[in-house]
Amino acid sequence: MTASETKPRRATRALLTPDLPRFDAGDLDDATRAALAELLLTMADDEFVLGFWDSEWTGIAPMLEEDVAFSSMAQDEIGHARLLYEMLAQLTGTDADAIAFGRQPGEYRHCRLLDHPRTDWAFSVARRWLYDTADAVRLNALRHSTFAPLAEIVGKIRREEAYHLMHMDIWVRRLAGGGEEPRRRFERALARLWPDALTVFAPLASELRLIEAGILSTSMAELADRQVEQLTAILSSVGITIPGPRPSPAGGRDRATVSDSFRWLWTEFTMVHRLEEGATW
Amino acid sequence: MVSVVPLEQAIWAALDDVKDPEIPQISVVDLGVVHRVEVGPGRVRVELLPTFIGCPAVDLMRVAVEERLRDFAPSVEATITFAEPWTSDRITERGRRHLREGGFAPPARGTGDDSPSASLPVFPVVACPYCGSLHTTLENAFGPTLCRAIHHCADCRQPFESFKTV
Numbered sequence: 001m002t003a004s005e006t007k008p009r010r011a012t013r014a015l016l017t018p019d020l021p022r023f024d025a026g027d028l029d030d031a032t033r034a035a036l037a038e039l040l041l042t043m044a045d046d047e048f049v050l051g052f053w054d055s056e057w058t059g060i061a062p063m064l065e066e067d068v069a070f071s072s073m074a075q076d077e078i079g080h081a082r083l084l085y086e087m088l089a090q091l092t093g094t095d096a097d098a099i100a101f102g103r104q105p106g107e108y109r110h111c112r113l114l115d116h117p118r119t120d121w122a123f124s125v126a127r128r129w130l131y132d133t134a135d136a137v138r139l140n141a142l143r144h145s146t147f148a149p150l151a152e153i154v155g156k157i158r159r160e161e162a163y164h165l166m167h168m169d170i171w172v173r174r175l176a177g178g179g180e181e182p183r184r185r186f187e188r189a190l191a192r193l194w195p196d197a198l199t200v201f202a203p204l205a206s207e208l209r210l211i212e213a214g215i216l217s218t219s220m221a222e223l224a225d226r227q228v229e230q231l232t233a234i235l236s237s238v239g240i241t242i243p244g245p246r247p248s249p250a251g252g253r254d255r256a257t258v259s260d261s262f263r264w265l266w267t268e269f270t271m272v273h274r275l276e277e278g279a280t281w
Numbered sequence: 282m283v284s285v286v287p288l289e290q291a292i293w294a295a296l297d298d299v300k301d302p303e304i305p306q307i308s309v310v311d312l313g314v315v316h317r318v319e320v321g322p323g324r325v326r327v328e329l330l331p332t333f334i335g336c337p338a339v340d341l342m343r344v345a346v347e348e349r350l351r352d353f354a355p356s357v358e359a360t361i362t363f364a365e366p367w368t369s370d371r372i373t374e375r376g377r378r379h380l381r382e383g384g385f386a387p388p389a390r391g392t393g394d395d396s397p398s399a400s401l402p403v404f405p406v407v408a409c410p411y412c413g414s415l416h417t418t419l420e421n422a423f424g425p426t427l428c429r430a431i432h433h434c435a436d437c438r439q440p441f442e443s444f445k446t447v
Contacts, residue, residue, distance in 0.1 A: 021362050065421045065431075072423035079335020152363040156334060159366055159447050163422055 020086040023149040032213045035206035036147060037092055038109075039216065041099075042253060043138070044084035045110040046200065048100060049262070050131055051077030052269045056118045066121075069167060073128070076160050083153050101273035105258040105266040111199035112252050116192075117261040122175055122185035126193055129168040130231075134200035136165060137227050146214035169234070176238035187240060194243040197231070198224045199252025224249055289320050292353060296327070299349050302341045303426045304444070306383030309342055313371025316362055324356040330367035333427035333447075369446050381410045386417075386432065386443035407443045409434035417441075 025033065055074035061067035085096040113131055118124050139158050145151040175186035201224035210216040232242055258266075272279055296315055297308045309315055312332070319326040327346055331339040339361065346359040369388035372380070377387035386407040409417050414436035421431040422445075429442045 021360060065423075068421060068425070068431075069423040072427060075335045075427060076333070077335075079333070083334055149363075152366075153334075156331075156363055156366040159368070160333060160427075163445075163447075167422055 020083055020090065020149070020153075023087075023090060025091055025147075025149075028147075028213075031206065031209055032215070033091060035204070035209040035213075036150075036215055037088055038204050038206065039210060040084050040088040040091070040150075042109045042111070042202075042204065044081045044088060044099075045108050046114060046131070046135070047077040047084065048081035049108065049110040049114045049265065050128070051075070051081060052265055053114065053118055054124065054128065057124065062121050070124075073164050073167070076164070080157050080160075087149060087153070097273070097278075101270050102277075105263050106255045108255065108262070108266070109253045111202060112196040113193060113199050115196070115259045115262050117264075119189070120185060122182065123189040123192070125168065125171045125175060126186055126189035128164070129172050130190075130193060130197050131200065132161065132164045132168050133230055133234075134198070134227050136161060137223050137230065138200060141217040141223055142215075144217065150215070172234065173238055176240055183240075187243070190240070191243045195247045196252065198227060198247055198249040201227065201249045202252030202254075203250065220249065288353070289318055292318050292320065292325060292327075292350060295349050295353070296346065299342065299345045302338045302345070303336075303428070304380070304383065304385060306379045306385070307372075307376050308379075309346065311373045311376030311379060313373065313376070314342065314367060316364065320354075323354055324358070325350055325354040327357075327359045328362040328364070329359060330363070330365065330371075331361055332367050336427050338426075367447075369444060372444070380444055384410050384441060385429070386410045386441060388444045388446040390446075407432060409437060409439065410441055411439050412437040 028036065051074045053074075054070050054077070057070040058067060058074070061070055081100070082096070085100050088094070089096040089099060113127065113134075116123070116127060136158075139154050139161065142150060142154045143158065145154065172186070175182040177183070201220040203220050204210070207216065207220055211219065228246055235242060293310065293315075296318075297310045299309045301307050301309065301312055309329070314329050314332060316328040316330045319328075327350070329339070329343060329346065343359040343361065347357050350357045350359075370390060372387065380387045386409065389407060406415055407417060408415055409432075412434060414434055416435040417432050418435070419430060420433050420440065424431045424442055424445075428445050428447075430445050431440065432443055433440050
């Protein structure tokens with residue numbers, strides 16, 4: 001028996017206990033700090049919300065392998081969100097749990113692509129594919145970030161996301177080439193999601209500051225261009241035409257009105273927090 | 282007088298008692314998650330690299346490391362670092378052998394290329410941990426934990442798991 005087996009275990013930690021090494025952001029001026037905070041919040045909210053939507057498939061995916069795969073990808077996204085919330089909390093002197101669970105639905109800054117409910121399998125595949133490919137473009141623009149703590153975790157996140165990209169690419173090909181019904185459902189899902197397809201790249205209030213500081217390599221508009229190019233190439237390789245004219249990402253994270261679907265999801269994922277604030281589980 | 286080096290060696294040896302809670306066949310040392318051991322007057326600090334960011338075992342490993350080292354210094358701290366990404370190439374030869382003995386295929390060797398697609402052999406051919414056959418297929422790139430994938434061996438007709446290449 002080793003010593004570790006004879007000693008009592010420490011109490012269970014909360015989902016969002018700080019896991020991120022302490023960093024020193026003292027050399028960032030206030031404007032840059034605020035700009036970085038906005039970027040981190042949008043990224044964290046995206047990962048968090050998608051993680052919860054896709055965990056909705058746990059137990060009921062159309063096949064066991066996908067039950068495991070979607071649950072696994074959802075777990076990855078929640079993990080990424082956790083780190084990003086912790087980074088934001090350190091940067092702003094706040095608390096990651098409070099940011100993740102303590103806001104009203106209208107205060108979340110995830111993109112509108114992630115406002116849609118899970119719907120059917122083809123829809124969840126189409127949405128995750130649109131998101132993962134966009135996220136890859138965004139992560140690529142952050143990998144040489146001058147804000148070292150962000151560049152470090154982006155390096156790690158990209159390695160995990162490579163599996164998501166591979167998996168979703170297989171599914172896009174499977175649905176597009178899988179006969180009449182899968183293809184029809186996939187095309188219908190794409191058409192419904194298309195107006196929101198570029199909302200990951202909704203311009204940020206102070207993205208110019210981020211670019212000047214070398215935190216982000218280029219503008220959201222430029223990243224949206226790259227995404228359109230990427231989507232067009234993949235869809236044409238499976239014989240599907242882009243569902244419509246290029247949608248505008250503008251306002252893609254505004255939440256003047258909260259969709260019913262997100263309000264429902266928020267009610268679910270904040271339930272424990274609202275029942276007992278500060279609870280650990 | 283006791284020099285610092287033997288103490289550090291003793292700490293590494295002790296860390297070898299701490300196993301991955303999800304794959305107890307392999308120690309945190311052989312898994313390559315120990316990034317650094319720092320010994321100072323009255324204190325020991327260990328930095329760990331998480332295998333997967335969302336892996337709940339990371340917290341358990343950190344706690345287990347602190348508990349195992351408790352008697353080495355008044356202040357023992359295990360922290361997480363992302364100073365470099367953990368990759369499956371960090372698993373030692375002994376770790377790969379222990380994985381095989383536990384029925385897990387070790388990960389394919391990475392290419393050393395940093396781009397996400399190049400760093401992954403997309404469909405790595407891994408040898409069956411039971412019969413050694415390379416006549417295997419990837420059933421699911423996702424498995425029961427974030428770091429595991431599911432394969433099938435056409436020769437001994439066994440499903441088996443591998444440690445994911447990342």
